[in-house]
Amino acid sequence: MPPFTKDVVKFGTFVVTSQVFHLTPLSFALVNLKPLLPGHVLVSPRRIVPRFNDLSAAEVQDLFLTVQRVSRTVERVYNASALNIAIQDGVDAGQSVPHVHAHIIPRRKDDLSDAGGTDAIYGMMESEEGDLGRQFADQEKKKQGQSEEAAGDKRGRFPAVDEAGRKPRSEEEMQKEADWLAEEMAKDEKSST
């Protein structure tokens, strides 16, 4: 299947077109290479700026109306009962790709009881497992034929959470999820109008 959009969409320096499942004039939503929990997605402004205060009023408004619509759909289709919505606004808050992005993570009761409780999600966001910058860099280098090991920059600012146990998803797998979410978003938009 072709990706949801033919527009080339960039997240920081990375081309993420096949991961995009929703586009507005000023924002886009994309699925993750390594979701921390099922349905973990990102919403970004289309303009590439690092800090929340770099956004215009129109961009802020469009971004969070998009977060609201996306969060409604992912909560429904992933049978969740709650959501974490979080922005790491700047390097010293844990941001690894210098392009504003809101994490949306569907939650269920006791979903992380084995990992340390409800709060464990944040440790995961900050671990290598949640290091989007490294994940996208690894993906790019793999496309160029380098091994992931050679590609990894081994920054390792935080201890890995179950790093060994999880593989980045294939482009096909991500695109399949993106296509499905695009359809589900359309259903919700129909039902609310």
Add this chain to the structure above:
Amino acid sequence: MPPFTKDVVKFGTFVVTSQVFHLTPLSFALVNLKPLLPGHVLVSPRRIVPRFNDLSAAEVQDLFLTVQRVSRTVERVYNASALNIAIQDGVDAGQSVPHVHAHIIPRRKDDLSDAGGTDAIYGMMESEEGDLGRQFADQEKKKQGQSEEAAGDKRGRFPAVDEAGRKPRSEEEMQKEADWLAEEMAKDEKSST
């Protein structure tokens, strides 16, 4: 000093008027009883609803324009270099007061290196130390003359982070910070117009 506003402002069931430092037609910002880091504040819609998807488009837009303005000021006056912006949207995501609220937490390089790293802030948000519902309930009961010990409901869903070492702030202390932040917000609004 009288509080910043004479409107009675409620956060969930709690009257927080003396903690409020910014008001818009649809949103308000308040200082915390026990900030997790200096400058940790909350921004809420004035209408008391539990979930982000309960908000109207106008409320979403006003809320995040307010988050943007407040975050600019607290980052500046607390000499921070980054921010965590986070919503626990629903009980299963750690929400303890059923009234939508965005946490804004100013961050600096290595500010939590002794507490476990950048990510430690989230564990703190989820611990008893960050349990706003309990803190406000304790405060109300203290006003009514009960001891904090008798008032505590001892839910203890998460292990306390340095619970013993920190006392809730007095009304006077919070109001002083609220007055100061209100002045600083006004300066930023002047400089941006």
